[in-house]
Amino acid sequence: MRVAAIVSPQAVSFGMIQTMDVAARCRNLRKTYDGKVEAVRGLDLEILTGECFGLLGPNGAGKTTTIEILEGLLPQTSGEVEILGKTWNAHSRELREVLGVSLQETRLPEKLTVRETLKLFASFYHYSRSTLEVMEEMELTDKANSWVEKLSGGQRQRLAVATALVANPKILFLDEPTTGLDPQSRRQLWDIIHQFQRRGGTVLLTTHYMDEAERVCNRVAIIDHGRAIASGTPSELIEELGGQQMVEFEATGNCWGASDVWRSLPGVETVHVEDGRVMLSVRETHETIPDLLAALQKSGARLLRLTTRQASLEDVFVRLTGRHLREE
Amino acid sequence: MNTPNLEHETDVASAQDAKTPAISTENGRWAGYRQLVMARMKEMWREPEVIFWVFVFPILLALGLGIAFRNRPADVHRVAIVAGEGAAQALDLLKASLQKGSVRTDELPAADAFNQFRLGKYDLVVTPKAGSGFEYRYDPVRPESVLARTVVNDAMQAAAGRKDALQVSTKASSQPGARYIDFLIPGLLGMNLMNSGMWGIGFALVQMRQRKLLKRFVATPMRRGDFLLGLASSRLGLMLIELALLLGFGVVVFQMRVMGSWVSVILISAAGALSFGGLGLLTASRAQKTETVSGLINVVMMPMWMFSGVFFSYERFPAIIQPFVKLLPLTALNDALRATILGGASLATQRTRLLVLLLWGAVSYLLALRWFRWT
Numbered sequence: 001m002r003v004a005a006i007v008s009p010q011a012v013s014f015g016m017i018q019t020m021d022v023a024a025r026c027r028n029l030r031k032t033y034d035g036k037v038e039a040v041r042g043l044d045l046e047i048l049t050g051e052c053f054g055l056l057g058p059n060g061a062g063k064t065t066t067i068e069i070l071e072g073l074l075p076q077t078s079g080e081v082e083i084l085g086k087t088w089n090a091h092s093r094e095l096r097e098v099l100g101v102s103l104q105e106t107r108l109p110e111k112l113t114v115r116e117t118l119k120l121f122a123s124f125y126h127y128s129r130s131t132l133e134v135m136e137e138m139e140l141t142d143k144a145n146s147w148v149e150k151l152s153g154g155q156r157q158r159l160a161v162a163t164a165l166v167a168n169p170k171i172l173f174l175d176e177p178t179t180g181l182d183p184q185s186r187r188q189l190w191d192i193i194h195q196f197q198r199r200g201g202t203v204l205l206t207t208h209y210m211d212e213a214e215r216v217c218n219r220v221a222i223i224d225h226g227r228a229i230a231s232g233t234p235s236e237l238i239e240e241l242g243g244q245q246m247v248e249f250e251a252t253g254n255c256w257g258a259s260d261v262w263r264s265l266p267g268v269e270t271v272h273v274e275d276g277r278v279m280l281s282v283r284e285t286h287e288t289i290p291d292l293l294a295a296l297q298k299s300g301a302r303l304l305r306l307t308t309r310q311a312s313l314e315d316v317f318v319r320l321t322g323r324h325l326r327e328e
Numbered sequence: 329m330n331t332p333n334l335e336h337e338t339d340v341a342s343a344q345d346a347k348t349p350a351i352s353t354e355n356g357r358w359a360g361y362r363q364l365v366m367a368r369m370k371e372m373w374r375e376p377e378v379i380f381w382v383f384v385f386p387i388l389l390a391l392g393l394g395i396a397f398r399n400r401p402a403d404v405h406r407v408a409i410v411a412g413e414g415a416a417q418a419l420d421l422l423k424a425s426l427q428k429g430s431v432r433t434d435e436l437p438a439a440d441a442f443n444q445f446r447l448g449k450y451d452l453v454v455t456p457k458a459g460s461g462f463e464y465r466y467d468p469v470r471p472e473s474v475l476a477r478t479v480v481n482d483a484m485q486a487a488a489g490r491k492d493a494l495q496v497s498t499k500a501s502s503q504p505g506a507r508y509i510d511f512l513i514p515g516l517l518g519m520n521l522m523n524s525g526m527w528g529i530g531f532a533l534v535q536m537r538q539r540k541l542l543k544r545f546v547a548t549p550m551r552r553g554d555f556l557l558g559l560a561s562s563r564l565g566l567m568l569i570e571l572a573l574l575l576g577f578g579v580v581v582f583q584m585r586v587m588g589s590w591v592s593v594i595l596i597s598a599a600g601a602l603s604f605g606g607l608g609l610l611t612a613s614r615a616q617k618t619e620t621v622s623g624l625i626n627v628v629m630m631p632m633w634m635f636s637g638v639f640f641s642y643e644r645f646p647a648i649i650q651p652f653v654k655l656l657p658l659t660a661l662n663d664a665l666r667a668t669i670l671g672g673a674s675l676a677t678q679r680t681r682l683l684v685l686l687l688w689g690a691v692s693y694l695l696a697l698r699w700f701r702w703t
Binding site for chain 2 (some may be wrong): 071097101128
């Protein structure tokens with residue numbers, strides 16, 4: 001029921017959004033595999049032209065199924081999908097010409113060079129961009145004549161995105177674009193996404209990295225068990241936590257049992273206890289900490305650790321589901 | 329390599345940063361097809377194993393088997409003569425043959441002679457019988473033993489004074505066309521077309537599916553028909569090279585003669601390559617893993633390796649299974665290739681075999697199109 005409380009303000013903002021230009025939309029989307037496994041259970045999404053929209057959620061939440069339905073690679077069980085105002089059934093060829101897709105874990109032919117791979121993909125489109133220009137943009141020019149098998153993980157991933165960009169797409173779909181990449185390669189990809197957006201492109205990406213969603217996405221939908229449990233801009237979602245600061249502490253004694261005590265401290269919005277650590281989301285750190293220390297002292301507990309930080313989408317997810325995004 | 333050119337490109341790109349990129353290329357209807365064929369060919373050339381199995385291995389096989397089973401003059405017959413009374417008479421009767429070198433004899437005790445005959449060191453044991461005459465010990469299932477008995481008997485009877493009742497003359501003839509290598513090369517060609525069709529199409533497709541490359545292709549406006557056509561075209565291109573190498577090898581190294589027209593040979597090979605390509609497509613239509621498709625391909629090919637007359641004629645199998653053997657696509661291909669290459673048959677005479685072959689291809693192709701999964 002907390003869920004409903006968080007989603008409803010978004011419903012209001014969606015009402016305003018409808019007058020703006022929608023690049024992709026799905027309504028009441030459902031996907032059931034083999035009549036049993038419900039991967040997506042009634043999902044509504046609206047991706048606006050020019051924005052970067054993120055589907056954020058843990059593994060198995062239904063992100064890949066959703067994005068592949070939007071890409072026209074999987075048929076939905078029920079619900080409507082519209083891309084650029086068109087449906088897949090009626091306009092599949094037209095749509096393919098203007099969409100760029102990078103799948104999760106595609107392994108491009110190992111024995112082709114970067115240049116050959118891009119030429120191959122470019123040749124499928126009626127109009128395509130110069131492969132030289134795309135390689136330059138993706139920082140792959142040095143590797144133009146290297147076989148794909150010789151590329152690093154980051155270079156392979158950039159090539160995968162490059163095969164989507166040679167089409168000069170209007171919408172770019174990226175499924176887990178930075179999973180398994182080193183920090184530098186991740187930042188490089190984020191720059192590429194920004195660059196694409198600056199030229200007016202629309203991006204839909206899936207990720208289970210909350211920092212990625214916060215840095216790259218204009219808006220996110222948090223997906224869990226095939227449903228959107230919250231959506232909005234990252235800062236809106238964090239604000240809805242009630243507090244934007246997090247105070248985390250550990251202390252001796254049975255202090256984590258006393259949630260009521262922590263909730264009654266000044267400025268505390270929510271309390272979450274995990275493995276003996278107490279996490280408080282607070283409006284202002286300086287309002288809460290003196291009283292927290294006093295309360296601990298009064299109960300005779302000794303403080304083992306105390307940290308404060310900015311609240312993140314991870315905290316939103318923990319608050320909504322009681323689990324972490326990357327729990328295995 | 330071409331750095332100066334690329335640096336120029338950098339300047340242009342940075343100047344245009346954040347602007348809509350210029351569309352540089354309008355691709356024609358067949359651009360995708362051309363690129364797919366080129367990519368497929370390049371990938372194969374860059375895979376050393378493919379080069380070995382498709383091009384080198386059949387030639388090594390032909391070379392090895394061609395040398396092992398090359399036609400040689402008849403061997404010397406090895407005869408054991410049991411020592412004792414009468415042994416000298418036997419040697420005397422065989423004197424003429426010994427001088428010609430067609431028979432080699434050893435004189436040794438009975439036990440040793442029989443033992444070594446059993447081990448294959450001798451083809452025949454001659455035992456002088458008490459009184460007069462000889463007893464031959466030979467093995468009716470060893471051709472060389474049967475032959476040795478006949479040769480030795482004839483020689484001894486002639487030396488003892490037998491006269492031939494009929495006047496005959498003989499002429500030796502051994503020409504290219506009837507040798508084992510002549511039989512083998514068309515069979516190897518057929519087998520190779522089957523192998524590379526099944527692996528080159530079937531295995532390659534499942535590998536692409538497993539690597540999600542098929543799915544990635546389907547996410548572009550690529551025409552699916554072009555993709556399949558591209559696979560078939562590169563298969564045909566490769567077929568020409570396989571054919572030229574293997575037949576060329578037979579002609580140059582073993583002085584083989586191609587009796588039929590090259591056009592017929594090429595057309596029959598093309599029919600074979602396409603049919604086995606279709607069969608490869610069918611085996612690959614559903615499999616998600618390369619392990620699965622490897623098993624399937626072997627199951628499909630195994631009966632043909634055994635029954636379709638690659639290394640030896642299928643005429644040796646019982647008559648009851650012959651009609652089934654002849655319905656196998658590789659049998660039809662091998663028979664048609666042999667009839668054309670060795671017998672100089674025209675294409676028209678091979679129409680039944682070609683029909684069998686093309687039916688296999690067409691039915692597999694149609695089923696594959698129904699069942700094929702791109703994702």
